[in-house]
Amino acid sequence: MNYWLFKSEPDEYSLNDLKQQPGHTGRWDGIRNYQARNFLRDAVNEGDGVLFYHSSCKVPAVVGTARIARSAYPDPAQFNPESKYFDPKANAENPRWFCVDIQWQSEFIKPVPLTEIKQNPALEEMVLVKQGRLSIQPVTAKEWALLLKLGGAS
């Protein structure tokens, strides 16, 4: 069992948008960054825990959790010329991009803002703090437990 942090712009796709999906489950697609792609394809497994993070908004914060409902499969958007995620260099035999399905799990009573995460010495090693601009990143079991505690979810 692994833990991850997924970033999403709430204007595009919020935690609540995920909750509104049938079965509280939605496709996490449109990943077009190789580092994030490699995590998705090679390391994210069904059942893994996901910290849902809202980025590029007024208060960037971890707002809740989800779980991986289906492990990686080729992102259909890359084959669709109508999609903004279309990639002319990808084909069905040799897909370049992958997606997963995730299921809404919980909304934090108290979202944990990035500023608070940065101030907490126990979280200074988080990829979120050390490296910007990575939309899928690993989280340790310790970080996961602490975030849930700070969010009032455990």
Added chain:
DNA sequence: GCCAACGTTGGC
């Protein structure tokens, strides 16, 4: 809206 960090592209 600015801009720093960083990844990708493409000329040579």
Added chain:
DNA sequence: GCCAACGTTGGC
């Protein structure tokens, strides 16, 4: 294969 130019992410 180097590296400059360019594009994107995302905090502020």
